[in-house]
Amino acid sequence: MIQQSNNWVPLFPEKASSFAWQVDALYFYLIAISAFFTVIVVAAIFYFAIKYREKEKFQNGAEIHGSLLLETTWTAIPFLLSMTIFLGGAIVYYNQYRPPKDAMEIYVVGKQWMWKFQHPTGQREINELHVPVNRRIKLIMTSEDVIHDLYVPAFRTKADAVPGRYTTLWFEATKPGKYHLYCAEYCGLNHSGMIGWVYVMEQKDYENWLAGNVSSQTPAQAGRELFEAKLGCASCHQQTDQGRGPKLAGLFGKQVKLTNGQTVVADEEYIRNSILNPQGQIVEGYQPIMPTFKGQVTEEQLVALVEYIKSLGNETASMSK
Amino acid sequence: MEKVEVRAEQTKPNYLNNGYSVWSWLFTKDHKRIAIMYLISISVIFLIGGIYAAGIRLELLTPQSDLFETGTYNKVFTHHGIIMVFLFLIPAIPAVLGNFLIPIMIGARDLAFPRINLLSLYIYWLGSAIILWALLQGGVDTGWTFYTPYSTTFSNTYVVATGLGIFINGFSSILTGLNFIVTIHTMRAPGMTWFRLPLFVWAHYATSLVMILGTPVVAITILLVALERIARIGIFDPTIGGDPILFQHLFWFYSHPAVYIMILPSMGVISELISNFSRKRIFGYEFIAFSSIAIAVFGFLVWGHHMFVSGQSIYAGLVFSILTMIVAVPSAIKVFNWTATLYKGQVSYDTPMLYALGFIGLFLIGGLTGLFLGAMGMNVHLTDTYFVVAHFHYVMVGGTVLGYLGGLHYWWPKMTGKLYSEFWGKISAMLVFIGFNLTFFPQFILGYMGMPRRYAAYPPELQVLNIFSTAGASVLGVGLLLPVIYLVHSLVWGKKAPDNPWLLPGLEWRTSSPPPTENFEQTPVVTWEAYDFSDENGLDVEKVKKELATV
Amino acid sequence: MADTHKTHHVKGLQHQFDDMQQQQESATIGMWMFLVQEIMFFGGLFTAYLVYRSRYPMAFAAGSNHLDAFWGGLNTLVLIVSSLTMALTVYYAQKSNRAMQVVMILLTMFFGLVFLGVKVIEYSDKYNHGLIPVTGWNKKTSKQVVALPFETKAEAKETHDSHKEKPYVNPNGDFQWNYGGEDLVMLAKEKGWLTEAEKIGYFDPITKEFDPKRFENKVRIFYWLYFAMTGLHALHMVVGIIIMTWLLWKAWQGSFSAEYYSPVEISGLYWHFVDIVWIFLFPLLYLLGRHFLH
Incomplete structure (x- = not known):
């Protein structure tokens, strides 16, 4: 259906926004840390478990109470590493959630169970969002009923649409194409049907679309x-x-x-x-x-x-x- | 079960043969009998929750919503969540293992308030009955998180009845926590100082603190949801001035610490298992004990990490994110200490130990993926996807359920006086471990691919991973059903368990199996530290060895 | 075996405890833990109060000014005196003085009932004026009737435009707010006191005019908080009086003495806790916001 579907087992989503690489980089950093600790601990468990397996029934192990040095080490290292993760996460979050000033604004209203978009030039669409490539887009979102959440995995971003207040979400699409659009906050009966597509178009195509040239209907x-x-x-x-x-x-x-x-x-x-x-x-x-x-x-x-x-x-x- | 006890030549009085009538069980004040009644209730609940889980996995076998209507599917995952979280995970270890063992481990005759203990069981039954009634009447479709305004204004299901059940159940949890705290403070046997307590007891102390401080908040929150539904008071409904986000704050203020209610007791069990099956003192006793308290305290300060995408201010988010990172550290300390305990031990591989080692592996992954979700930028992409589902199942099933099963196997001979089949025990531990990973590991990938949770239908390109997951779930299901069979089998045909089947130093192994009603023939006087395997701690090693030789 | 059984003969000692001291300590810690959870239970409501009060101070001021600080103050006094009599009950139990125990428990119960009586007066007044925030729970009347004077009002100390009070019509028993608030809001707007939430919350989004209906919705939040908090508190008072009844019966039988008085002591803890909750409720609900009037 979309580009990655030729993989038999999909492992990685498409990347189509200006900050997607940052999220991915953070992801790989976290995987590296996780792999590091998992390998250390699992290897240690296997090594100890085999080397110190019970030799004789009811033989007791060595009399070791603990080690302050070791405790300090394995408190300090995870703490420092977790702070780097925190910093990385905060920086990426800041990029995701601070909309630039010059962005093109599109209004979004979530409603059970559809997404309604309105372009600055007045065009309205439902469950489909056409945006130009390489242009900063800011979505100003609210909801008519319950909490929804607009999510485009290829852009690596999402935000809740909350009734009674406005929330914002911004992105800059970097690759023309057709991307999944989901509601990520459970919103009732047809939650899994509250989906659609984001069409990222070249500027010219976008203008044509705005002008309605794509329509061939009576x-x-x-x-x-x-x-x-x-x-x-x-x-x-x-x-x-x-x-x-x-x-x-x-x-x-x-x-x-x-x-x-x-x-x-x-x-x-x-x-x-x-x-x-x-x-x-x-x-x-x-x-x-x-x-x-x-x-x-x-x-x-x-x-x-x-x-x-x-x-x-x-x-x-x-x-x- | 009781009849068999009579037939066996068991003449020694114990808590099981102390009266056989239904009344002697229903009106018992004996913490051990109450624990057994909890065990039976919770097993039934777990089975019901498991059936719902099977429904979810079967529906997700195909990308379309074909097995269930979307509305039915919404109810199925909601029921699964409510049953598993509120009726199984929260009470499981404290109410069964904690109830049975805490008084014995500290050398007391019973909990401080036996009648309140029985009352908490009745409250649990009442709350569960109301919830199950509501589910039978047509159920509820809000998700276990009851997010407003969907739950207050838009859902046409049995939200109030279910909420009432959860509200009532909360008091069961509060009373259990209260009972444990008082018991641990005042009922310790002579010589049982705080730093001689088994880590299982420390873990329950921390858990009880969370129960007392957190549960009332969710109780009042659920009550407010019910009031909003019945009377439209306007607290969470934005159309009349309320704020739906306030609900999320109040809800997660409890429900994040509730995660620690579920995992801390399990960590206590694992500390017992690792130390005892390595026949060695636990490495860094104080660090494990205080890390439990640290988790309980910091656990109250991180609730906002559930709300990074709900329009919360960036600065609030920063605070919650950094505290989330900090709360990961005590968990890491525990894992390292458990691993170090194996060093120079005499490690044996009985069924409980297999569960314990499995726990460490799964909890490691569950904990590390928690860091992914705590990092704000990552959270924006991953929250409300299958990554979250996989993460909390690694912690809740990989953590709590494995700890519960490990503990249940470990203390089964003590609780029932019977030995189960070690062969089948090992098989089931392996199946659970393999099936679990096959079920939930693909869901991490699904999450990063962007599959939102609570979807009855999903894009077809994600089907392969979902098939893996469903296949794994069937293995996991078999692994979890096996213990039901061989444990029940052991009640009737199992060999009689010796008092101390592994020659261990804990107080619970110094009384008979099953223990007498008052737990000990004489109030024990404790002169040794926890997990002290040296021979001078009053344990008659030769006698125990002789007894073991006859089994 | 002998060791465990000999302790059973002490009067009032339960089998799981070794001695009276252990039992008493357990009961006291248990009650403290119970009170901790009570604090968290009320804490949820106090949080909701703080959130909305900081968002809509003017609506809260208007709502608060319609509660009568006289009755609230009287109840505060009543509860403080009842705390004294409760403390004296414990004192006389420790002195093994049965007669004075009974007197003090009776007095405590009396003050508790006075408190509840005053609450009944206040609640029925809210009923007569359509101030219960639940549709159908207020006095229903389809004809225009002259509004009842506020029984709980010693004198008119209401919002500035209270003289514009409308006649009471309420066919469905809805929540109604007929007591203005516009000039309070306008005054606050002039002085720049309005919060961000208020700037949106009280005004029509299109005409930018003050919208009484929107204001009413915010006052309604104050009133349901008022009822939730005082209602929950009153429920605790009722439970307290039930406990007192039991205590009275036991004290009458002469169960308590210098050796065994922990039931009196922990019941006292509970009673003081319920009093203290009121000490917080009174200023938050009745007094905060009055300064906007002067």
Whole structure:
């Protein structure tokens, strides 16, 4: 699936951020220390165990109480080594968690069970994050419900997304490619489905992507995708009248009764206004709970949404025939 | 079991043949009988927790969530964690081995408060029953860590009932700790000074301190979670002004020291085993004793290392990281002292010793990988991955369970008066060691590859390592089931154990097997230091040798 | 065998102990250990208090100013006197004075009950004013009624805008905060006292206006801490009174004497501990925050 999968037994993850090598270096340093102590202790155990194995039943061992010199040595050496580990860990942590000033900021909202990203230019994505290579990216994260944690192993970094506060995470991707994105803090039912991909792209590709050139969908298809997945409209506007928001199938072109007593025709302008300023036109019988999408959808996306809702009208019309 | 005791020509009164009715067990104040009831309860609990573990490993055999729905899988790992941590690991060694042996090792007739000891067993039963009831009703899916606001606001499972069970169980642990501390302070036999105490007792003293200081905090925390769920008081719920991170602080303030509740008693067992099976004084007695206390004290100051990625300030992180490094040092001291004890010893390889040597190897890896997680920069990559899972299983299973099994085998002849099959004992010790490494070593690699924990489904390229792990788990499972068979078998068909099967100097080997209800026929007077194998310490060597020759 | 059995004849000595001194020492250390765990138990709540009080001092001040320091102070006095009578109980037990023991235990119980009685008055007042932070546990009324005067208020010493007190309407028995706080917050804002958490916590994120609902949520945290801490403390008082009842019965029988009084002594330790917890609760809940008014 991704590059390392040609190894039969994967031993090491890909490395694709500016500080990944530091984490790896620390890792190898720690492995070296661990191997050193493990070899010493295991070798000593085997040597003693064989050399001093019981020669005669109930023979007693030598009368040795201890040695202050040895105790001091094996207190001091692990202590000093652990301090080097601490320092190494602190330095790497500082690099991971101090976002540079000139970083491009992307907003991240964790929600059971999806990641929502918003680019500075307004594009929104879900469970996919497109970023340019060799550019410092700062993620400003929060959560709508429980604690989540955004984790990209190839970047060797992660941070919690905590409801009620903002946390940050930064990285600079060094290699174009497609990398795993996980939620690492257990968040309930579909925790293991709260995954996605980070696409690291060359600057030019990124700009093309931003401009929407990668899309080859019709506006109605794009609108459907926005409606059902990316914007999550479908969670309230369902196929039935049971949803928190009104049913939209067959709406286009019909008369709509509003809470203020007015009756309006559901045309393109009405749909557009309802998305951008929902509180202005509340349909009778519904609560004013819809958030505004002003600034969250581009004009292109608005068009796509309107087209999609129009197409819903046609479908039901054709079905009723 | 008791019937067989009658048939045997055993006429000597002991704690087992002192009454056979159910009441004589349920209303006993004898610490030994209470320990046996704990042993049975905890074994059943361990079996249930093990079945859940098997469920986890079977689900992870394939990358998709196909054996269980994700919701079911979430419950399975939560149940595994809650049962193993709160109902098995925390009480296992103190409540069974500690309960049985501490009074005998210090030359007392019983614990200071026998009724409180029995009460703590009933509390344990009540708490466990509530938890098991909650699991049967539909269970809980928050993970054993109960992180808010998921546990308080979003989970639709039996969080309150489970929390209540854990809350109640906490008091069992507190009362046991209290009892041990008082007993060790006031009940030591004449001549049994602090520095003549076996290290097993020192380890339990340190453990008891942690139990008393830590458990109440988690109790109140769990209570707050329940209140938040029932009444929405707003302490952990950010939508009404609360702070979910406060929960993590309160929770880990206990639950990190709780790790030491699990490992310290095991270290005490290992000190006993290494010294006695080397037939030699322990190397650096004072250093091992005080390193237990140091671990207990520093263990309270490192809880923040669970929260390096939760938005904690860098400076707080630095303090927690450096203290985490410091708490590693006393553990290292213990490992070196155990190794040095073998030097110029007379090392024999009975089953308990195999467990002890296995413990040192696994605990070494568990401890060293703790340094990986304590180093902040490394922690950011590794936390909440399988690296953490592997690390704490190396400490909890490689450490606590091996120590528990080692101790159980070592004192089995004393506790039951029967000898188990040494052959099967060795086989099972080997299987546990091999199966364990095969299960959990691949998980270190999985963790570094970035596989998050608590995932029902994972990327397909990680399947090979997961297959290794599941294969290892089946070996481990066999290794852990074997002792159940041959130990139970020994109760009925085992040879009668001599009072001192290994000719050892500890007080517990100077009374009969099984011991009489009041532990000693006469209050012993101690004139020797712990692990003193010289012949002038009042042990009738010739008599013991003669007795051993008849076995 | 003989060695262990001869000790059984001493009155009150349990079989596991060699002598009375060992038994008494064990009981005392045991009680101290129990109290250590109690401190940690309350410690969790005190930590929560410290965290939120340092975050939202103004909301805590507003909430605190609605508790009546008179009743709190009275209860403090009552408990201090009960500590004295408890100490005297131990003294008379050591003197083997049965009559005075009984009198002192009765007095201690009386003061304990007075304390709980005052708590009942205070709690019911909170019930009448919608200050219990649990939905449905307050007085329910769907019609607008004039708010009851605070029974526990000797005089109005409330937040500055307390005169704006709204009538009490509460169909669901919700927690309500009708006693302002805006001018307190505005004053603090002017003087630069607001903490970082308060700058976000009290104001609407869009309009930047003071948001009473958000303020109410923070006061609510104060009130549930108030109920959790005083409730847990009151529970300990109830247990204390049960222990006293048992002690009274034993003292009546004349069980305690200069040779054997450790039950009195360790019950006393417990009683003093519960008093001391209150000595911390009183200033934290009733007094801290009053200085914002002056």
